[in-house]
Amino acid sequence: MTNAEYFFRKYYGWWISAALHILVILMLLLPNLVLHQASFSSGTRGISVESYSMPVSATAEAPKSSSEQSEPLAEADALNDDGTANRQAGGSLNPFSGNDTAGLANYYSEKSLNVRIRYPAGWVFADQPKNGKLDAITFFGMRSSTGAVPYIHFEVKEKYLFNPALYKYKIDKGRYALYYDDEKIIENQVTQIVYARTESDEDYSIKMSVQGEQSYKELRLAFFAMIESFKFGEM
Numbered sequence: 001m002t003n004a005e006y007f008f009r010k011y012y013g014w015w016i017s018a019a020l021h022i023l024v025i026l027m028l029l030l031p032n033l034v035l036h037q038a039s040f041s042s043g044t045r046g047i048s049v050e051s052y053s054m055p056v057s058a059t060a061e062a063p064k065s066s067s068e069q070s071e072p073l074a075e076a077d078a079l080n081d082d083g084t085a086n087r088q089a090g091g092s093l094n095p096f097s098g099n100d101t102a103g104l105a106n107y108y109s110e111k112s113l114n115v116r117i118r119y120p121a122g123w124v125f126a127d128q129p130k131n132g133k134l135d136a137i138t139f140f141g142m143r144s145s146t147g148a149v150p151y152i153h154f155e156v157k158e159k160y161l162f163n164p165a166l167y168k169y170k171i172d173k174g175r176y177a178l179y180y181d182d183e184k185i186i187e188n189q190v191t192q193i194v195y196a197r198t199e200s201d202e203d204y205s206i207k208m209s210v211q212g213e214q215s216y217k218e219l220r221l222a223f224f225a226m227i228e229s230f231k232f233g234e235m
Contacts, residue, residue, distance in 0.1 A: 104225055110134050113156065113202060118229040120222050139226075141210075141219065148211035150219055152226065157195070157203040167195060175199055178227070183216060190216040192223070200233055 104118035108125060112133040119125065119139050127137040134156060141150040164170075167179035176198040183192040189211055196204040208223045210216045 104222065104229060108137065108139075114231075114233050115154075115204075116229075116231045117154070117226055119152075119226055144211065144215055146211055148215075150208070150210040150215060152223060153205075153207045153209070155205045155207075157205050159201070159203050162195065162197060162203055164197075175233075183220075185213065188212055192216075192220070194227055196227075196230070198232070202232075204230075204232070206230070 103120075105121035106119050106123065107116070108119060108127075109116040110127065112129070115134055115137075117137075120141070123139050123141050125137055125139045128135050136156065137154040139152040139154070141152075143149050164179060166181070168181045169179070171178040176196050178194055178196055180192070180194040183190050189209060190213055191207060191209045193205060193207045196206070198204070206223075206227055208216075208219065210219055
């Protein structure tokens with residue numbers, strides 16, 4: 001008998017006992033490890049970039065229009081060639097008509113694309129140029145009671161990225177058309193996007209994001225009025 005065989009036979013029982021102990025320990029620890037992993041995953045699921053907020057002045061309130069409608073707008077009957085519902089620029093189905101743009105106390109303008117737009121008192125903005133031209137502007141509202149800050153993000157878009165199938169409604173404004181959809185609510189965050197399809201080299205997207213449906217109802221007329229005040233180029 002070789003030394004290796006002798007060593008193996010002598011300690012055979014010990015090896016079997018050690019292996020069984022290790023197996024029992026793993027069986028006891030495995031459920032706890034799985035439970036810990038599940039707890040960690042569910043705890044991080046709620047983290048979102050929307051939870052970050054910018055401190056802004058709260059010395060003024062966004063203007064409210066006397067034309068605010070409490071009921072949802074009726075559906076339009078006429079359809080455009082691209083499948084969107086046609087809402088006439090001056091008609092009652094147009095959410096952008098009849099809003100008091102004079103109530104937007106502040107005025108933003110820049111020279112690269114000659115963009116001009118009004119925004120509410122008490123709001124602040126940060127614009128982002130790119131290669132010497134305007135690329136985006138973000139308007140930040142006043143912090144709500146929940147600590148969230150509503151914002152409106154204005155972005156210059158490449159024309160080839162436009163897809164009318166993403167939008168439900170269309171309003172013809174002459175030199176440009178507004179495409180938009182109903183507001184969307186995801187985990188109490190309400191967003192609405194309006195796309196301005198122009199005859200110039202650039203298109204524009206305007207997105208509002210607020211926390212809670214009540215905050216959206218309070219700010220939507222200011223949002224629509226901002227879009228009504230929007231001008232670009234030689235307009």
